[in-house]
Amino acid sequence: MFYKDLSFYQYYISSPIKNILNIGWLDSKNDFPVGNSPSEFAKKLEAIIIGDDHFDVHYNRVRGIHACNLCGEREVTIHAGNKEMLLGMTEILIPDVGNNLFFASPSMIVHYVKVHNYHPPQSFINAVLQLDVKRHYCAEDVFDGLLSLRAE
Amino acid sequence: MGAFKPKEKPLTDSFGNAQGTAVVERQTPQQADTRTASIGGGQLEQMVANGQTLDTLTPQEMAYLARQERNNGGVLPEDLYNAVYKNPSDDIDEVVVTGYRTQADRDWYAANFNSIGYTGPHKDYFPSKKPDYVAPQITKISLGKVLTQALGIGSLPAAGAFGVAGVGIAATSLATKLPILNEAGLLALEVGVGDAIGGASILRAGGAVIGLGAAGLKSLDNLAASHILQRTSNGSYLAESDFGVLTKAYEPSTLNIAGLESGHSFARSVTEGGTGRSVAGHGSYWSQDGFSIVPEGTSITLPREGISIADKTGRYIENGDWSGLMRAANVNERIANDIQGMTTWLPGATVPNYTLTKPNGLNIYSRSSSTNAPVTLNNLLSPNMGCVNWAACTVFID
Numbered sequence: 190m191f192y193k194d195l196s197f198y199q200y201y202i203s204s205p206i207k208n209i210l211n212i213g214w215l216d217s218k219n220d221f222p223v224g225n226s227p228s229e230f231a232k233k234l235e236a237i238i239i240g241d242d243h244f245d246v247h248y249n250r251v252r253g254i255h256a257c258n259l260c261g262e263r264e265v266t267i268h269a270g271n272k273e274m275l276l277g278m279t280e281i282l283i284p285d286v287g288n289n290l291f292f293a294s295p296s297m298i299v300h301y302v303k304v305h306n307y308h309p310p311q312s313f314i315n316a317v318l319q320l321d322v323k324r325h326y327c328a329e330d331v332f333d334g335l336l337s338l339r340a341e
Numbered sequence: 342m343g344a345f346k347p348k349e350k351p352l353t354d355s356f357g358n359a360q361g362t363a364v365v366e367r368q369t370p371q372q373a374d375t376r377t378a379s380i381g382g383g384q385l386e387q388m389v390a391n392g393q394t395l396d397t398l399t400p401q402e403m404a405y406l407a408r409q410e411r412n413n414g415g416v417l418p419e420d421l422y423n424a425v426y427k428n429p430s431d432d433i434d435e436v437v438v439t440g441y442r443t444q445a446d447r448d449w450y451a452a453n454f455n456s457i458g459y460t461g462p463h464k465d466y467f468p469s470k471k472p473d474y475v476a477p478q479i480t481k482i483s484l485g486k487v488l489t490q491a492l493g494i495g496s497l498p499a500a501g502a503f504g505v506a507g508v509g510i511a512a513t514s515l516a517t518k519l520p521i522l523n524e525a526g527l528l529a530l531e532v533g534v535g536d537a538i539g540g541a542s543i544l545r546a547g548g549a550v551i552g553l554g555a556a557g558l559k560s561l562d563n564l565a566a567s568h569i570l571q572r573t574s575n576g577s578y579l580a581e582s583d584f585g586v587l588t589k590a591y592e593p594s595t596l597n598i599a600g601l602e603s604g605h606s607f608a609r610s611v612t613e614g615g616t617g618r619s620v621a622g623h624g625s626y627w628s629q630d631g632f633s634i635v636p637e638g639t640s641i642t643l644p645r646e647g648i649s650i651a652d653k654t655g656r657y658i659e660n661g662d663w664s665g666l667m668r669a670a671n672v673n674e675r676i677a678n679d680i681q682g683m684t685t686w687l688p689g690a691t692v693p694n695y696t697l698t699k700p701n702g703l704n705i706y707s708r709s710s711s712t713n714a715p716v717t718l719n720n721l722l723s724p725n726m727g728c729v730n731w732a733a734c735t736v737f738i739d
Contacts (some may be wrong), residue, residue, distance in 0.1 A: 199679060201675040202674050202675075249651060250652035250703060251651055251652060252621075252733045253698075254734075274702065279702070
């Protein structure tokens with residue numbers, strides 16, 4: 190599924206959530222910006238995606254395996270210590286604390302950045318770098334809350 | 342039993358499909374069903390009035406012949422093929438289903454049915470209502486658009502997106518009954534009908550496994566679904582609300598799949614519980630794996646072909662919480678989409694030979710079955726398992 194960067198989030202919902210912006214919804218049919226991102230950005234993004242129960246950016250987990258939209262690699266995983274994370278089976282919701290916004294991406298975004306040199310918008314890079322992973326965060330709860338607010 | 346010879350061309354509906362059967366072609370990953378309405382009470386009355394007659398070959402005979410053909414490697418004659426993949430609702434009088442919504446329909450029903458079945462002027466045309474009737478093979482029961490709309494679940498995909506029931510069917514057609522029946526079938530599995538009522542033997546007998554648990558009745562509330570069951574099968578399972586729920590739900594036994602090594606340790610979390618009737622993990626379909634035939638005494642409920650279901654949806658399935666799933670679908674479009682076209686496939690049905698892999702990163706239940714290595718559906722299913730739920734995706738991987 191391709192969405193233009195910074196467009197309003199509308200994946201599987203009938204009307205957009207205007208405080209969630211799409212980032213990194215790439216496919217092989219649409220151009221995307223490339224370039225070197227700060228090394229600490231990719232590193233932190235990977236750490237965030239590996240995550241833990243205390244700081245969990247994942248929501249909309251699905252029960253399927255999804256290949257990379259760009260290279261077709263199947264069962265793309267990342268590792269940290271003994272932990273393994275299968276990419277492509279979740280979305281991640283990154284808060285942009287200062288702007289009362291969230292960025293929604295497929296978890297495959299870290300593969301896009303590291304392997305395909307995808308360069309996301311600077312606002313997303315800043316949001317990732319500024320994230321305080323020591324505080325509790327549960328993206329699924331946040332997302333459900335945003336959905337509810339939208340329905341009201 | 343003699344050779345199958347259709348006595349006449351079946352009637353066709355406005356789609357050009359034969360009535361009296363569901364024209365369900367062999368399922369392939371890229372091919373959706375084309376389903377049409379089946380003949381029912383009102384239509385039948387009209388046919389009789391017009392002097393038309395019906396093919397008298399019984400569904401059991403057709404199913405038998407079709408299986409024989411298939412086992413011999415032959416290609417099923419078109420008519421036969423259609424028949425064996427018949428619409429499950431053929432066993433259920435549609436008036437009971439669609440007609441209970443008005444007092445006039447209730448009156449009609451009261452005048453024409455008793456505890457045995459249809460007793461009206463054309464009772465000879467209702468062989469399924471004879472007391473000794475054994476319901477024919479039913480290959481699938483699925484959840485379609487109309488029911489979900491009736492339940493107030495909004496924002497559904499366009500009709501073309503539906504994998505099974507609901508394809509090309511106008512809400513005003515006879516097929517409005519389909520999703521209700523389908524839903525009934527789906528809900529019947531919530532307590533593992535196989536365990537509760539000896540469903541495995543029912544399945545072996547080719548009987549309909551359509552029913553409603555208490556939750557299902559509550560969920561469907563004012564719809565006619567609470568009345569549909571008394572005409573469904575050979576009498577081995579009734580859940581007719583007028584007479585109270587006639588079955589008692591027992592705790593279903595967990596699946597026991599030979600050679601399956603649990604992959605629970607790969608899950609993100611394992612919650613104590615679940616019905617034990619589900620296989621859970623990541624699901625996919627590799628086209629080279631072909632198809633699997635649901636064994637005797639076993640049924641499997643699958644999401645429609647080619648979709649990713651949410652982990653949440655899978656948890657509802659694992660927990661047998663069908664009414665909870667309905668409620669969730671009401672507020673979550675993702676889940677509403679997941680349950681569209683969910684189908685219970687009964688013995689003899691041909692289904693994609695999906696692959697289940699370890700539940701990496703998922704939240705599953707302790708009583709569900711999982712795997713630590715990829716395993717295909719034909720290696721998961723065996724005869725007399727009763728009702729099995731596939732709590733995984735059906736996404737295609739070429």
